[in-house]
Amino acid sequence: MKIVRAADCRIVPWKNGGGATTEIAVEPDNASLDEFDWRISMARVASDGPFSEFVGTDRSLAVVTGRGLVLGIGDAADVVLDAASDPIRFAGDTPTSARLLAGAIVDLNVMTRRGRYDHRLQRVNASTIFDFGDHRIAAVVAPSGEVSLIVRQRTVTLMPGDSAILTSTADAPCQIVPAPATACYLVLLHEGGRQIGSA
Incomplete structure (x- = not known):
């Protein structure tokens, strides 16, 4: 068992430059946003906007604190996600955007490289x-x-x-x-x- 304390996590800029994420774990160690096999992170989202695109990945998202957000994923119907919701899974290369319901939230994000x-x-x-x-x-x-x-x-x-x-x-x-x-x-x-x- 490896314990990852909050103070030891590294802060990484979002791929689209819109904010920063707290990287909990990534494989291989220190892999870039274009090279990881899997990645677990948390991020504070303080404004509406598009998600970064991650070609060839599958991702899951959960809201862990805050009132929640509305996700627009491709052509699918909008999904409301809050801290009581089950995580939602979607393709990282599908255009996705978020609209906050009432103030900033913190989300948990898991991504895996498809096929790996x-x-x-x-x-x-x-x-x-x-x-x-x-x-x-x-x-x-x-x-x-x-x-x-x-x-x-x-x-x-x-x-x-x-x-x-x-x-x-x-x-x-x-x-x-x-x-x-x-x-x-x-x-x-x-x-x-x-x-x-x-x-």
């Missing part, structure tokens, strides 16, 4: 045990409250803004215990193409 990795992103607001299944790598992100992780009788506490990167060989099974009234997020990463049943 696939991912699932899910919101966790109650004690949950997961065993990785066919996924080799997992991440737990605690954006706004404390989260305890119990792995092989060892307990680790994530503070707000912290994350943990886990592997199936060393850290399965893992129990996620969010603090009361707190939600965290589980990212499951699978090497290769998209799996049947992936979110």
Whole structure:
């Protein structure tokens, strides 16, 4: 298990220059925005506008704090996303824009390079045990409250803004215990193409 403390995350400018993102983890290490296999990040969005385009990627987005936003993804109907919503998945190369509902938000973003990795992103607001299944790598992100992780009788506490990167060989099974009234997020990463049943 690798603990990523909030203070140790690097700040990276958005690809379109419209803001900056807090990079939680990227593979390979220190990969650029055009070279990563997978990437997990959080960003503060303070104004309406288009998303950066990431050709050949699939991405998932969750609003972790704030009133929410309206997403326009290609020709599909607009989607309202707030902190109580399940994450939404879409192609990184589909033109996408956001309109804030009422003030700035913070979002969690997961991206995988199509054909190299696939991912699932899910919101966790109650004690949950997961065993990785066919996924080799997992991440737990605690954006706004404390989260305890119990792995092989060892307990680790994530503070707000912290994350943990886990592997199936060393850290399965893992129990996620969010603090009361707190939600965290589980990212499951699978090497290769998209799996049947992936979110």
